[in-house]
Amino acid sequence: MLALIDYRAGNLTSVRKAFAAIGADIATPALPADLAGARGIIVPGVGHFNVTASIDTPWREAIRAAVGAGVPLLGICVGLQFLFDGSEEAPGLPGLGVFGGACRLLRPAGSERLKVPHVGWNTLSRRGDSRILDGIADEAFAYFTHSYAAPIVDGTVAETVHGTGFSSVVERGNVFGAQFHPEKSGDVGLRLLANFVRVTRC
């Protein structure tokens, strides 16, 4: 069973349908203790970083314990941002801290005008080996919709540029994150989800 954490951060219909389409069995645990039997954990998310405040201390402890035991974790959109120390969108609200640094508002690199939010299809520029991006070409397109973004770190396996560059896919051990929406990114997104499911079956 893969556990989809429902912390009331938007609509999860699309994420559920995408996992169903690749034949994965998804459940929504009601209690932190229900994470104990999970083969993998998915933290979705949309909107403001504030929503992650709903992932309270017992949930955080359960997620940390699972990650510590090697259970694969995938963060999507705000779920990727949650893997970092925090976000300037919600100062004082800590993230999980698997990756160092804080998420920041997307900014122009120079004096050019930059539309924020970043909405639409943009490229994933590969940086190093990755299991979660297996079978996905360098410069493949994915669908984004967000205003804040995570810095480039050691675990950045794909970078995307909107104004400045940011982490569009991160990976460290069995912890993965995608800033874009794999459930809305056509075959590229489904392949990323299938790669995650494969990791959970190892």
Next chain:
Amino acid sequence: MLTRRLIACLDVRDGRVVKGVNFEGLRDAGDPAELARRYNVEGIDELVILDVTATLEGRRALAQTIRTVARELFIPLCVGGGIRTGADADLIVEAGADKVSLNSAALQTPALITELAGRYGSQAVIVAIDAKRAGDHYAVFTRSATSAAGRDAVEWAREAEARGAGEILLTSIDRDGTRSGFDLDMTAALADAVNIPVIASGGAGTFDHFVDVFVDGRADAALAASVFHFEEHAVLELKRHLARAGVPMRLDKDVDPC
């Protein structure tokens, strides 16, 4: 690099596409799911289903259409037409739409924009503006395009953004159905006025009209219906045309099969 988007609009009544489609190889040209599948294969970036029914039976058929399309297509799906209340939007989102498009209801009850942005996030709320030239400005009309809303399009777009809209879908009433090209001045005026994406609609007739709306109209996305419905491979050929003209487009198949 962020690409510009091509969006195909399906006008649906009682669960059927109402504008004619004459692709070869379609079993049923009126089936929205089959048409959506076809566009997806051709590389469409996003789909809009516009419900032109507004009867109760039609709305039930719409929810079924959304469920069918969303079960197999994994690109953004927006649904509009006749959404008056939060409950109307809930039905559509629960069926699988990623975005809802508000038109007359947003004009009548602007707080609905904020309510839905709070519930689903701004990325899920599109405010559709139907406008036409009126002297030195652009006047907003309600969905039927028959009555003036007494609003200036630029000012209303700014208000919609401030209230939480994630995108603006701008339709030129003057150009809609004429195939004479998008209203470039109006599109540019709105694209410059707001910081959220502007989707241009109304008037597409040739591939070069799309080049113009991205280059001179500064649109983030362009929406059309009949241009895509009547020519096979129109989406892919149009994308190649735009890429040759220097407009960034999502073109390649970038993934190995699982």
